[in-house]
Amino acid sequence: MPAALAVTVGQFSDKGRKPLNQDFYGVRLPSWEEQHSKGIALAIADGISSSDVSHIASETAVKSFLEDYFCTPDAWSVKQSGQRVLVATNAWLHAQTRRGPYRYDRDRGHVCTFSALVLKSTTAHLFHVGDARLYRLRAGQLELLTEEHRVWLSPEQSCLGRALGINPHVEIDYRTLPLQVGDLFLLLTDGVHEWLSEASLLALIDPDLDASARRLVREAHARGSPDNLTAQLVRIDALPDGQAGEVQRQLDELALPPLLKPPTRFEGYHILRELHASSRSHVYLAEDEHSGERLVLKTPSLDQRHDRAYLERLLLEEWIARRLHSVHVxxxxxxxRPRQYLYSVTEYIEGQTLAQWMTDNPNPTLERVRDLLEQIARGLRAFHRLEMLHRDLRPENILIDANGTLKLIDFGSAQVTGLAEGGMDADNPVPGALAYTAPEYFLGEGGSLRSDLFSMGVIAYRLLGGDLPYGAEVARARSRTAQLRLRYRPLWREDRALPPWLDAVLRKAVHPNPARRYGELSEFLHDLRQPPPDLLQRARAPLLQRNPLRFWQTLAWVQMLMLLVLSLW
Structure with a gap:
């Protein structure tokens, strides 16, 4: 199959019987790299006739979407990117109306309908608000994909119920559809679709899409349409194989590196020494011969050189690291510089892993643990802001530098929503180390930020002196029923004075059901410092822990009473 999505586009617009064309439309056919990360986008907007400035709204909406959408992070999903842009556009249009002379008359402000189609990999993404229509023509059958957001005041009179710029907040319809070669999509403003039946639409379309768009507009005008008229058509000529991105291209172009024996020179780096070797990879300390910066260079092991999925993940680590901007990542x-061989390069951090630190510091104070967890959370937020999940959070994948700053490393299991839409996703359904992996992964379910939070909760449990909150049972619980039988091991040690409510906070963070965990990292961190009253009540420590003397005194009295009763019998 071809490596890129191929389409044919036809479009036409006319003011019709009105003095001004308040419709606006556009298409963006990006470069090969951009197409893989963001897709191909078409947009159409229709101003309202009661407003003298709605043509500005239409033009702004279309131009903003086609420009700003492609400026969003390429790790974001199409849905996240599109909705963020449209929310911002709606807010701007509404603000323009509020600053104008018709601030209390929304029908005369910066208002327009809007519909967009984003084609990415083998999926169509639809965004829609207003009364334009999107159709799909497949195998001779025409299917309406949108609904009109109109409020009918009477059988003859209606008004827009939803549009860009009407209200400070906007609700955007969003849906996805799988693509097939030969699919034809139509985007039509109401000046066209209200005057042409589905049979007429089918009769007026032929392989020449530009000519078809003109015929649709002119036929609607000939049938008496009093409105502006716009038609866009896009046909799917070829679909990608889902392996067309930057990482996959490198995978196909780069040669496998030789086994490096320090000290040696390699691709502009001076290989100083080997830091780590395993059956999966070789990790070296290297020095950039140009800048003098010390770096970590990772190459695949001999055992993994024919595993395409592993090689893809190795390249992905550097791809992710280039897009995350946090002192804790x-x-x-x-x-x-051009590369000839397949490897990844990241910064070198002089320090130790959190696992080593935990060995050296078996009894950290609660305040120190809080500080460590807050740094971990800052690193995770950098992932989550870009719709990424780390998925392999464990002490071995956290480094502490000489200044005490934590940094997350090893992104080989990370999930990137934007890349998953392009056909690339993690092949391992149970990513990361089993002891820290969230239970939902063992059920074959997709992860969420609550999955990373579970791993963070296990780290917190271990930092505070525990082993694992469920022992080794999580990895064995491969069904809902088995997970319901998991029993949390209370965190309590005689040699550590921990507040009793702390256990309730940890229990919630590592609950087997993700819906019963904290919804945000900030909630977990807040409760580690200021627990809510309900946790305080539920977490009242046992008498043995609160007052050992009274416990043993009570037990002794109970035993004496039982002996007395037995003697009387």
Missing amino acids: VRAPASN
């Missing part, structure tokens, strides 16, 4: 240095 390992970075990838900027480099424009």
Whole structure:
């Protein structure tokens, strides 16, 4: 199959019987790289006739979408990117109306309908608000994909119920559809679709899409349409194989590196020494011969050189590191030098892993644990803001530098929503180390930020002196029933004075059901410092822990009473 999505587009617009064309439309056919990360986008907008400025709204909406959508992070999903842009556009249009002379008359403000189609990989993404229509023509059958957001005041009179700019907040219809070669999509403003039946639409379309768009507009005008008229058509000529992105291209173009024996020179780096070797990879300390910066260079092991999924993940680590900007996430240095071999490069951090630190510091104070967890959370937020999940959060994948700053490393299991839409996703349904993996992964379910939070909760449990909150049972619980039988092991040690409510906070963070965990990292961190009253009540410590003397005194009295009763019998 071809490596890229191929389409044919036809479009036409006319003011019709009105003095001004308040419709606006556009299409963006990006470069090969941009097409893989963001797709191909078409947009159409229709101003309202009661407003003298709605043509500005239509033009702004279409131009903003086609420009700003492609400026959103390529790790974001189409839905996240599109909705963020449209929410911002709606807010701007509404603000313009509020600053104008018709601030209390929304029918005369910066208002327009809007519909967009984003074609990414093998999926169509639809965004819609207003009364335009999107159709799909497949195998001779025409299917309406949108609904009109109109409020009918009488059988003859209606008004827009939803549009961009009417209200400070907007609700956007969104849906996805799988693509097939030969699919034809139509985007029509009401000046066209209200005057042409579905049979007429079918009769007026032929392989020449530009000519078809003109015929649709002119036929609607000939049938008496009093409105502006716009038609866009896009046909799917070829679909990608889902492996067309930057990482996959590198995978196809780069040769496998030789086994490096320090000290040696390799691709502009001076390989100083080997840091780590395993059956999966070789990790070296390297020095950039140009900048002098010390870096970590990772190459695949001999055992993994024929595993395409593993090689893809190795390249993805650097791809992710280049897009995350946080002091608590390992970075990838900027480099424009051409590569001949397949490897990844990230910054070198002199320090120790959190696992090593925990060995050296078996009894950290609660305040120190809080500080460590807050740093971990800052690193995770950098992932979550870009719709990424780390999915392999564990002490071995957290480094502490000489200044005490934590940095997340090892992104080989990370999930990137934007790449998953392009056909790339993690092949391992149970990512990361089993002891820290969220239970939902063992059921074959997709993860969420609550999955990363579970791993963070296990780390917190271990930092505070525990082993694992469910022992080794989580990895064995491969069904809902088995997970319901999991029993949390209360965190309590005689040699540590921990507040009793802390156990309730940890129990919630590592609950087997993600719906019963904290919804946000900030909620977990807040409760670690200021627990809510309900947790305080539920977490009242047992008498043995609160007052050991009274416990043993009570037990002794009970025993004496039982002996007395037995003697009387």
